[in-house]
Amino acid sequence: MATHSELRDFWERRLERDWTESGVGYRALGRPFNTWMYRVREEVFLREAGRLGLSGSSVLDVGSGTGFYVRLWERLGAADITGCDMTDAAVARLRERYPDHRFVRQDAADLDAFDDASFDALSCMDMLFHITDDDRYASAVREFARVLRPGGTLVLSENCLQRPEQRGEHQVNRTLEWIAGTANKAGFDLVRRVPMLVLMNAQVDASLPWRKTWGGVLRLAALTGATGWLAGAALYPVERRLVRTRRESPTTELLVCRRRV
Template sequence: MGTGGYEHIERDRTGQAEAFDAIGDRYDEAFPHKEGQIAAGAWLIESLPAGARVLDLGCGTGLPTALQLTDAGLQVTGVDLSAGMLAQARANVPGAAFVRADIGDLIEGGPLATGSFQAVAAFFSLLMLPRPEIPYALRAIGDLLEPGGLLTLSMVEADVDDMSIPFLGHTIRVSGYLRDELLQVVRDAGFEVIKEDSYAYAPASIDVPPEEQIFLSCRRA
């Protein structure tokens, strides 16, 4: 599939990990209902053989996804840039392995072997990247998957690129697409979209506005 060029992109993550280090478990308090994420995790569980290797990309505190997949008997590796989030994930999901890394590090020669996973879950992690990086990140995910491997991802539907927003008392930068453009970006990166779901979501926090969440279930073409 090839990630050609990602290694030459200058990545600016200023303040991103630090914000999530500070937010800590307040993230789970602000987003208590994760029906879409749980349903997408259930799709992976139903679609994979026992003991399959799954990458939880942008695992946060490990809840609910790393725990859900581990409890189902899958071999889970979680990746996150926030050391604070990873510390909580290790406590919450002792049965999983966790690696601190940037998505942009997950190219050939990075900390994870090419073709070493049967599935990847990327819930609200790609939205932390500027739009020009997202196609490269999707191709890097494809390279981590074995042929025919599965990807389930979620994004907030929004026509924004690297936009600064207030988030639980901090500032983060986020990107998004409208639905049809997101579908095209995912397909162009070499994935077949098997199904799509959307959820209207109102976070339990006054400084995080309601949002439309898009979940895509995909297969590496």
């Protein structure tokens, strides 16, 4: 596995070159397919975060990337939005794109720029599985609890495996038991878990034959920008239905946690 410094350098280079949906998403599938994928992510986030009644709240978005979820918090009526990212490339561009909000370079495992109990809600989307060191992951979740007010809300997306964990150089897919246990130790109660995607992402919690087969199908469909756009457009209505009707997903899920009082 890569060290923390190597991971930061990896993301610094990646976002410097590609500050788009493909840069922060499933890069092998290209930007046109990722654009459709992020439409589904947007709908799920707005539906689930919208039901929490956080209009007028103070929000911290950790791992802001391109600012995709900053924009969604704006739509949900958050009164005060702060974002942070571990890369200079993202922070500089976020400040230009969203001049009315504050952005700082901070690592999720050490949010020392923020005081205790200073936010009503915190989002951390598609980022935690890129923390390959378990201790740093646990430290990040403890930091989330520290900066949230008692009763505050944590919204995150994760690959919650019910099969054995999968470890790679830049990503670790952990088990639901480990993720929920880590959140519980940090002072969170898991109150809701729903699919964020079903077919439009790597099938990390499926059998190996299906995982390889479907991954190959997606990469073949996205060989060019045009075919990737068509594949995304074809899957989009199917995916919208699946994320509304399924209780669990073989890929990314959205979790809502509450900081215990």
